[in-house]
Amino acid sequence: MIDARIGAEPLDPEAEFAAFLRCLGGAGAVVSFVGLARPVAGSGARVERLFLDHHPRLTLRSVRNIAEAARERFGAGGVRIVHRHGTIRAGEAIVFVAAASTHRRAAFEAADFAMDRLKTEAMFWKREDAADGVRWVEPVAGDYADAARWGP
Amino acid sequence: MTITMYGKLGELIARELAWEVPREGISVALLRQALADRHPGAREDLLSPRLRACVGDAVVSDAHRVADGDAVELLPPVSGG
Numbered sequence: 001m002i003d004a005r006i007g008a009e010p011l012d013p014e015a016e017f018a019a020f021l022r023c024l025g026g027a028g029a030v031v032s033f034v035g036l037a038r039p040v041a042g043s044g045a046r047v048e049r050l051f052l053d054h055h056p057r058l059t060l061r062s063v064r065n066i067a068e069a070a071r072e073r074f075g076a077g078g079v080r081i082v083h084r085h086g087t088i089r090a091g092e093a094i095v096f097v098a099a100a101s102t103h104r105r106a107a108f109e110a111a112d113f114a115m116d117r118l119k120t121e122a123m124f125w126k127r128e129d130a131a132d133g134v135r136w137v138e139p140v141a142g143d144y145a146d147a148a149r150w151g152p
Numbered sequence: 153m154t155i156t157m158y159g160k161l162g163e164l165i166a167r168e169l170a171w172e173v174p175r176e177g178i179s180v181a182l183l184r185q186a187l188a189d190r191h192p193g194a195r196e197d198l199l200s201p202r203l204r205a206c207v208g209d210a211v212v213s214d215a216h217r218v219a220d221g222d223a224v225e226l227l228p229p230v231s232g233g
Contacts, residue, residue, distance in 0.1 A: 035233050052232075053158050053159050053162065054158075055158060055225075055227070057209055058206070058209060058227075062230075062232075063232075083232060083233075094233070095233050115233055118232040118233040119231070119233040120231075121230065121232070122232030122233065123227070123230050124230055124232040125158050125159025125160065125162075125228060125230060125231060126231040127159075127160075127163075136159055136160040136228070136231075137231050138228075138229045138231050139229065139230075
């Protein structure tokens, strides 16, 4: 079961997790991850908001591809990814990822893999509006290295 | 043709731009160069090897030729999560 969604509305991780748990059939393990907008930029300045630009078709396609790859690669019974775009205030959830499988290792790995791919391949463009200025964020070397751990 | 730009490029130049091209068309590489000449503030981003060009929702190479009537999209490096 794959559920991949994007939206500008607020993301409720607890409701997503509860809904994911309700639709599992026979899973023995569930792992979830929530990404939050950090209140402090790398420079130390306060972050007022993030803005995530997106493509009208390719963004959802990229998120769905990542969810499907996570399910197939690890044999996960279910993967859910919900990703926000638009304006996101510090402290709010940006992304929710959950993976379910028969045994725990596949669920951990599917969620880890999905997040690494989301950082480098999901088609969003992220702008950080901080007290010391505005900057467009690109993946750092560590993000690419994390994604490369899983191979092509 | 129309050129649609996302992320930083969309903010630096415009979300959508009408652009005149020669009748015989132009390569994506030359289109990027022409845009960079017109918009020097976005030069580095337009000429970055990490910029991707799309036509019809598919990534195309720098050698791909585009012509009047095409809709080209320029995608800077992405950053999700």
